[in-house]
Amino acid sequence: MRTLLLHGLGSSRGIWDRFESRAPDWLELWDAELPWASAGDGGWSHRSDPTGPLARALAGVDGGADLVVAHSFAANTLLELLGRAGAAETGPEQIRPAMAPAAPPRSAAVPLPRAVVLVSPFYRSAADDFDWAAIDFYLNHFHRILEEGIRVSAPAGLPAEIRVAMGERVRERIGPYGWMRFFEAYLRTPFLPVADLALPLLVVAGDGDFAARPGDGRALADAAPDGRYALLPDCGHFAMAEHPDRFAALVADFARPLSPLHAAPEPILDTHLERT
Structure with missing residues (x-):
């Protein structure tokens, strides 16, 4: 089963290493180094869309991806891409998000997956859920999310001051434009046509995630017709690396x-997937 892994903002394909070493053999794993990686140059963020x-990453999987596993900012970007694909079928004037940037013309349809897993997506179900406090938090504590990614993926014993400095360096690479692309995507989530997603969807959240609130992940799964939700205990924003x-x-x-x-073996663990 062809499975495409998409990392979040300021991360890299290496964030999937621990998961890849434990995934069953019948998952054919692909990953992509996206332009918003920690070592990226920031040029991607100068374009509003x-x-x-992500469309190019999907097109690059030979035979098309059956499953896409997307983390954080990539999960939100994937939701937008899926929403536009639905708009192409039902009429963009009917379900296009009010705040969505105009989709560029495409020479060929994006090959869409049969199912998606969204890991720690950013989501709020109503525009009124955003206030000035939310902007203040994500602007002034953005570096904490980046530091957590370094903490869970770096070798044990990395001094805290080094981790902080690395997080600040990644934040500088992302820059104001990158942060704006992130927060714009977050602001658009109340307008995404989640109720029209015609594919199985699993939302994975950590109960200690201070960046993407676990309750919002549940709300996203609730809104999808075939949505499921899994909450991991003692877990933050990077479930694939922490557990x-x-x-x-x-x-x-x-x-x-x-x-x-x-090709389907017995379950690895009793995972208690929740059908919302």
Whole structure:
């Protein structure tokens, strides 16, 4: 089963390493180094529409991706891409988000997956859920999210002051334009046509995630017609790195019904996927 892994803002494809070492063999794993990676140059953020890199990543999977696993900012960008695909079928004037940037013309349709896993997506169900305090938090504490990614992926024993300095350096690479692309995507989430998503969707959240609130992940899963929700205890914003065994089990159990019967082994763990 072809599975595409998409990392979040200021991260890299390396964030999936622990999951990849534990994923079942019947998942054919692909990953992409997206332009918003920690070592990126920031040029991607000068364009208002960030969905292009994801569309190219999807098109780059030979035979098309059956499953896409997207983290954080990539999860939000994927939701926008899926929403536009639905608009192409039902009429963009009917479901296009009010705040969405105009989609650029495409020479060919983006190959869409059969199912998606969204890890720590940013979501709010109503525009009134955003206030000035939210802007203040994500502007002035943005570096904390980046530092957490460094903490969970760096070798043990990395001094805290080094981790802080690395987080600040990544923040500078992302820059104000990159932050704006992130927060604009977050602000558009109340207008996304989640109720029209015609594919299985799993939202994975950590109960200690201070960046993407776990309750908002549940609300996103509730809004999707075939949405499921999994909350990991003692976990923050990076479930695939913090609890790779449990995360691999969740993905495997979710993907198993979409796989050939002969390729689907018994569950790795009792994952208790919740159908919302």
